[in-house]
Amino acid sequence: APAAPVGGPPGRGPMSRRAVLALGGAAGALGLGALFAGRPLARDARARLRTTAWRPGARLVGPGGQALRVNSLLVGEMVTVFPEGGPRRADSQVVLVRVAAERVRARRDRVSWSPAGNIAFSAVCTHTGCPVGSYQAEAGHLLCPCHQSVFDVLDGARPLSGPAARALPQLPLAVDDGGYLVAVADFDEPVGPHFWGRR
């Protein structure tokens, strides 16, 4: 092998010390700059990921744009809903299912979240964010079409099989004076796939 690269002074490596220092300094300065520029960007990104369009008292609207009442769905039915009046943001899509109220195995602090067996979960899969779609009413299973995760709506949308690791966040529901289903609040955790800084 040749002792030195063409043009370089003999006896030195392929890169002089000065060049290494200059390169290192430039890379460091760039990194520092990126850190300063990137931090607010990251904070902003996380803030956007944490919230959805659901607000306290927002009615649930179905695909036709009609607000849903407590008896709009029969037991065994499922529909994808959005908050009334808001934009149809994908992170705000919710699956509303109606099951027989006595089959719901709710956590003690969530018993009131499913009036008359109407349960709502974020439709955004906790694996990679596909909309969970097909619903098997007898078993109470929701299936994600993309990677076949199965969630149990009777048990807090716990993942039963497939690659999803986390339950679908539940939207707390109530019934307003007009008999319409409304959200009590936004989700109490971020919806969709995991991201850095989620907790």
Next chain:
Amino acid sequence: MALSCLGVLTVSGLYLMLFFVPSGREVVYSGAHGPLRGVEMSAAYASTLDLSFSVRAGLLARQVHHWAALALVVAVTARVGRTFVLGRFQRPLRAAWAIGITLMLLSMFNGFLGVALTGDAVSGTAVRTAYAVALSVPVVGPALAMALFGGELPTTSFIGRFTVLHVFVVPVALAGLLALQLRAGRRWTPVARRARLRARLGPPASLLLATAAVLVAMGGLVEVNPVWLHGPSRGEWAPAPSAQPVWFVAWLEGAVRLAPSWESQVLAVTVSGPLLAGAILPALTIGALYGWPLVDTRVLTRRPEGGADRRRPGRAVRAALLAGTATFYGVLVLAAAADALAAGLQLPPGRVTAYLRVAAVGLPVVAAVATMVIVRPPGPSIPTVPPPEDRPAA
């Protein structure tokens, strides 16, 4: 062949660019395709539909473009495979090896970008998965996802960014690297072998033209990526069984499905399935490909200084590794069709995923051990591997 594919891609791509609208603006479709009339969709998808149904030779250009992209990936991957099997990745060919890997990765990446640009429901699923993987990256995840895709999904701002990458940045890099590789290949291929190749394949121009002709014929005759089938990409709906856009992302898609359903803290980093399958696995794969010459020299070959038999000691190990690795990625590709498989076998999808997880871990080991047994290291006196110059070209 890669050169010819790139030529065909450039010509068909230029034609497509005349009509493609790289915009996520919402429009109501009123074009020639009846079933989707009145549906809200992105301008990009609407223009892709117009290319398929009303632009003269638009469908031909689209399908030629798609087939040429697939063939390009095949060509550069086959070249990497041949280089690997022949062991032609040591000095002075290390740079050529790295160029080959880069070509392969870039052509796959550009294929993914191209699919994402069409804006149909199938591409929507691919984009969504890529977005989730970007989100999962430690420290920079959310910022990275927002920067790449231009907002929280389903944003359509990624279309502009992806277009710039797809039609300018990556193709220029591809062309430059291909030129480098061809020049390097000329310099490093022995003259005799070059002459033999030419005698067998005819002058290079005829190979170029024949490849182009086959690609155009395929584009005209064989339907590929029917974007009109599933409708536009929408936030609240995904097609099932989920279709695969292109074969070379299937291993990633399979990995995303088979990755363990973890979301656990490992040293302050949350390791999730998408991170493992979509970021760590590809990073390891790419690292292994680039780093292979070093591993091969340092670990498998005992006498790196040379001699005709210098590649013999690690021969069985190398074959076993290759078999095991190929089996692993084979299972991943199979897993990308897990839902279709489950429907075909009439099994619950959860059980198919479980079986495939076992297969992904177990089968590569079986394959590697079996190869080890079949390819035992030969005795020291039998020269089984001739030096590459004496062998017929693969």
